[in-house]
Amino acid sequence: MNRSDMLGRLDAHGGAWDIIVIGGGATGAGIAVDAASRGYSVLLLERSDFGKGTSSRSTKLVHGGVRYLEQGNISLVMEALKERGILRENAPHLVGNLPFVVPNYDWWETPFYGIGLKIYNLLAGKYGFGESSILSREETLRRLPTIRTDGLRGGVVYYDGQFDDARLLIDLVRTAASLGATLVNYCPVTGLTRGADGSVDGVVASDIESERELRAKGSVVINATGPFSDGVRRIADPDAPRLIAPSQGIHLVFDRSFLPVDNAIMVPHTKDGRVMFAIPWHGHTVVGTTDTPIPEPLEEPRALESEIGFILETAALYLHKPPTRDDVLSVFAGVRPLVRSGDSRVTAALSRDHTIHIDPSGLLTTAGGKWTTYRHMAEDTVNEAAELGRLPERPCPTRTLRIHGYDPDAKRFGALAVYGSDAEHIRDLSRADSSLAEPLDPALPYTRAEIVWAVRMEMARTVEDVLARRCRALFLNAAAAVRMAPAVASLMARELRRDRRWEEAQIAAFAEVAAGYFVNSCNS
C-alpha cells in the first residue's frame, strides 16, 4: 500500500464512486472495509494521517463497558460484548484477553461487583472471554503486587479485551485497500459539490503534498469525521445545528514498575463517579481516563492540568507507591465524538451508541459509538448509505472477514506480534540488511526495519506518523520518541527521496507535537 498508487487509483477511476468516505478513523476505515467487501467502489479521504484523531488515543480496550452495565444499558453492553468476540476472531494478532481485577476495600464491594461481573460475563454468551471470580486478599495481592494493602479485603477478577488502536486502524486501511478501496491520507475535504437537485453529490479535496485540488463524485458522501463531524456538516449547511458534544479524555503512561504483571486494575467508582483503569500495555502502565466537556475539538488535543491532577490523585489511592509527575513518560488526550442529547453538559452520561444522521443536503453523518463496535457501526452505516444512494443491495460479509495481518499465533513474533503475518516480512528486511535490526532507542523495542516497513507498506509520510501511530513511541515515552526523531527522519528521507531540509523540518514539526505529550507542557 503506498500513497502514489492510491492517487493513481483515484485518477484512474472514471465516473462517480458508489461511496465517498470523509475521515480515516475507526469509523471511516470500518466503513471502507465494509463497503469494499460488499463490492461497492469506495474512496476514503483523510485530512491528516489515518488514525490521527480519536482512534489512536483510546484506553485500548475492546470491551462491553462495565460502566454501561451499571447505567443499565444492557443492549449496548450485549452488542459491544458480541463485537468484542467478533473482533478477536478476525484480528487475533491485535486483540488480547486481559484479566481485570477490581480491588475491594469495603465489605459490600465483593458481593456487589462479584454479581455484576458474573452478569457481564453471562451477557457475552458464546462470545465470553472467561469466567469472573472472587479473589481472596492473598490472591488479589498475587495478581496486583503494587496495590495499596491497608484495608484491602479481596477482589473480583473478570476478563476483557485489549488492543493496539492505531495498529488496528492501519490494518483496517490495508484490508480495505486489498478489497479495492482507494484511501488517501493528507487529503482534507474542503468542499462539497451539489447535483442538479441540490443534494450533495461529491467532494472537493486538496492533496497536501502536491497542493493539487481533487474532485470526486459519489452516489453517497459519508461524513465519518468523529469529533469534527459538525465542521464538515457546516460545509454543506453553515446553520446545521450541532450534533456532537465533544468530550476529552486523557491517559498518563508510566513504566512497568507501577503494574509489573499481566493484570489490569479496574476502579469502578472514582471520586466523581467514573471508571478508571490502570492497564499493562506494550511494557508500560497506562492509567486513565477523564471525561471533560470541551467547546471545540482540536486536531492535537492537550491534557488539562486538572485532568493530570485527577489521575495522579486517583492512582495514589490504589497504588502502594503513588506515581508523581516525574514518573509520567507520556500524556495523551483524545476527544470522544459523543452525540448530543437534551442535556449535553454531563458528557459521562451521554450515550456511547452510534447515530446515523442525514442532513437535508443528503450528507450522511455517522458518529458516536466506540472502537469496539466500529464493525457494527459500519454495517449499519453502509446499509443506510446503500438505500440513500440507491445502490444495489448487497449483504455485509464482515462478521467473518479476516483483518489484514490475521495470525492467531502472532505472539511468537515477540515485539513484532502487533504486525501479525507481516512480522515475517519485517524480519526479512533485517535479514537482508543487518543495520535495520538495530533498535532506535534503548528505552523502546522499535527497530529501523519497522520504520522502513511503515514507509514502504503503511503509507507513513511524516516522522509523527511513524513515531505516534505506526509504532507507539510517542504514546509510550515522549522523551524517547524525541530522541528517535532524527534517525527516523533520516531513514524516511532515504525511502521517500527527500532532502536534508525536509529532514530538519520534520524533526522540528515532531518536536512541536511531542511537546504536548510531556506533563509539563499541558494547558492549565
Ligand SMILES: Cc1cc2nc3c(=O)[nH]c(=O)nc-3n(C[C@H](O)[C@H](O)[C@H](O)COP(=O)(O)OP(=O)(O)OC[C@H]3O[C@@H](n4cnc5c(N)ncnc54)[C@H](O)[C@@H]3O)c2cc1C
Ligand atoms: C479518551 C478516550 C478513550 C476511549 N477508549 C475507548 C476504549 O478503550 N475502547 C473503545 O471501544 N472505545 C474507546 N473510545 C472511543 C473510540 O476511541 C472512538 O469512538 C473512535 O475512535 C471514534 O472514531 P472516529 O473514526 O469516529 O473518529 P476519529 O478517530 O477522530 O476520526 C475522524 C477522522 O476524520 C478526520 N477528518 C476531520 N475532518 C476532515 C476533513 N475535512 N477531511 C478529511 N478528514 C477529516 C480526522 O483527521 C480524523 O482522523 C475512547 C475515546 C476516548 C476519547
